[in-house]
Amino acid sequence: MTTAHDFDFLHGDWTISNRRREDYLDPSSGWQEFQATHRCWALFDGAANVDEMDCPSQGFKGATLRLFDPAAKEWSLYWSSSRTGTLEPPVRGSFGDDGRGVFEGDDSYAGTPVRVRFLWQRLTPTxxxxxxxxxxGGKATEGTEGGEGGWLTNWIMDFTRA
Known part of the structure; x- marks a missing residue:
């Protein structure tokens, strides 16, 4: 069940191993790998949080604002990069009984409308x-890894407690 404390696991300092496609829409695109540092802190007694990720080898920082809507029992996640200084459209969702968080929303990439999915999983204290x-297009994409409903995974972050 989704609560205002679902993201408590993320508070504090982390190191991140990133693996990101060079082209988010191309299943044959190569992957970039880079390290980052991350810090997350709570707001609103845990019903919101903010984080900052520093990617010095990539020349940018990223930030996420997460807000819990108690009436909808749903989180809204907003991403921004130091490259643009704007908030991207939110993804919304919740954590299931299996501990996996699924958040989706509409956006665009390089002028192409996309449905975006964030997954949070494998959550431990460390x-x-x-x-x-x-x-x-809301349809399966040819060559998609795993074939799960046409989703093409394009960025993976493995967090380790600092």
Whole structure:
């Protein structure tokens, strides 16, 4: 059941091993790998949080604002990069009984409308995994890894407690 404390596991300092496709929509695209540092802190007694990720080898920082809606029992996650200085459209969702968080929303990438999915899984006190996937046109994409509903995973972050 989703609560205002679902993201408590993320508070504090982390190191992140990133694996990101060079082209988010191309299943044959190569992967970049890079390290980052991350810090997350709570707001609103845990019903919100903010984080900052520093990717010095990539020349940017990223930030996420997460807000819990108690009436809807749903989280809204907003991402921004130091490259743009704007908030991306939110993804919304919740954590299931299996401990996996699934958050989806509409956005665009390089002018192409996409459905975005964030997955939070493998959550422990010292590790976590975040994945981003895109789906175009609401249909399965040829060559998609795993074939799960046409989603193409394009960014994976493995978190380790600092």
């Amino acid at each position: 590790s976590a995994r975040w994945e981003q996937a895109f789906r175009t």
